[in-house]
Amino acid sequence: MAAVGTGIAFAAGQPAPVQTDAPATSSKAPSPSPEQKAEKSAVMLTVKAEGAEVGATEAKVVATGESGEVVVAEKEIEANEATEIGRLPEGEYELHVTAAPVCEDGSSYKLPEKPVKFSVDGKGADVKLDVKLEKIPAEDMTKEQLEASAAALEEAGKPSAAQSAREKSGSAVSEPGSDSVVKRDPTPAPAPDGGNGGSGNSNSGGGSSSDPTPAPTPDPTPAPHEHSWSPVTAQQWVPNEVWVEDSAAWDEQVVTGEIVQASCGLSFNSAEEWNAHKIEMGRGHSCSYSVIPSYSTIHHEATGHYEDRGHYETVTTGYSCSCGATK
Known part of the structure; x- marks a missing residue:
């Protein structure tokens, strides 16, 4: 036999009542908003x-x-x-x-x-x-x-x-x-202070703070303008030509001829001249000779080359102003 009560149903053999008018529950999480998905x-x-x-x-x-x-x-x-x-x-x-x-x-x-x-x-x-x-x-x-x-x-x-x-x-x-x-x-x-930071509220107030066409930036060099000159510098090469010696000057001794030196003290240009002398002096003239080379000196100048051993210096090439003017 079943007993019926308001909002409650009992079934035979069931130990606990079941409330029939309670809303169904779900374990599904709520969908994120478009702002959360962005x-x-x-x-x-x-x-x-x-x-x-x-x-x-x-x-x-x-x-x-x-x-x-x-x-x-x-x-x-x-x-x-x-x-x-x-x-x-x-x-x-x-x-x-x-x-x-x-x-x-x-x-x-x-x-x-x-x-x-x-x-x-x-x-x-x-x-x-x-x-x-x-x-x-x-x-x-x-x-x-x-x-x-x-x-x-x-x-x-x-x-x-x-x-x-x-x-x-x-x-x-x-x-x-x-x-x-x-x-x-x-x-x-x-965007100016106190504005909406680009929120798109272009219809509020006079609309000037959210005008999508921004006001142009003022010319950084409006007239009158007093120039503030700053030096403009550059690295400039200062040359310094230096002679670098590759080899020193030197003298060379070269054989240019021969001298026939007789034992009697005379000198001849050749052995034939000495022999003619000996015959002329007769058999009693005892004389021998030796050949001595003659030399001359050739001078060689030093050799070398020039090298540029200069350096860079910082030089002022002109002056400029923050407005872009130069002089």
């Missing part, structure tokens, strides 16, 4: 610059988010090599190339006219970017571009190449502002 991705960048082999300076890049905030500060990377510039979460980004590589002959490359847009999907896979730069031969560069190349080579510790680029700039055509083709200020600036 992963950062490594951004791998290759700046392709044909001819920028060993000896060229490094390129410089900056990455920004949708609202113009800097997510990867200016970073130097080797040309023609895939380099990780940072790890970024899901979102839309822009890559700005701020400085082109400079070869040791002073030639450089044109920067992209627009930033390179790229996306990160939040799944953790690497993002691979390629940026190809067009080379500018040194003979086609302006005075301002060559001066920018010289400054980059100087900064990279290549004073001789920097001096060569400055010398080329002296005969190049001047086009003020043309150096922006090979080098630009890192833009845009980081």
Whole structure:
């Protein structure tokens, strides 16, 4: 016989009651939210610059988010090599190339006219970017571009190449502002304090702090500008020609003839002359002879060569200002 109670059922032979109105339980863990699933991705960048082999300076890049905030500060990377510039979460980004590589002959490359847009999907896979730069031969560069190349080579510790680029700039055509083709200020600036840090809240307030088009960085050399000159130095070879002796001077004794010396004290040029003398003197004249070689001296001058045993000296080749001006 079964007894029925509210929400409780008893079965014959069962030691414990079973509550029928309790919700079913599950051991399955809750699914993670999209935010929990999102992963950062490594951004791998290759700046392709044909001819920028060993000896060229490094390129410089900056990455920004949708609202113009800097997510990867200016970073130097080797040309023609895939380099990780940072790890970024899901979102839309822009890559700005701020400085082109400079070869040791002073030639450089044109920067992209627009930033390179790229996306990160939040799944953790690497993002691979390629940026190809067009080379500018040194003979086609302006005075301002060559001066920018010289400054980059100087900064990279290549004073001789920097001096060569400055010398080329002296005969190049001047086009003020043309150096922006090979080098630009890192833009845009980081998000201002008190902003939303690139959260995308572009409709709040006046919208100025989240404007996706960042305000340009002010010209570092606005007029009026008072130059602060710093010396530009280079290593210059000071020659010192020194004579190096290979062999010393010496005198050589050589046989140039013979003298017939008679025992009677006379000298003859040959044995025949001596014999004629003996006959002339008669049989009673006792005389013998000996042949003595005659010598002369040949003088040999010393031999050698000149060697340049000079040295390098640090010399001031001019002056430069932080604004890029030189004199």
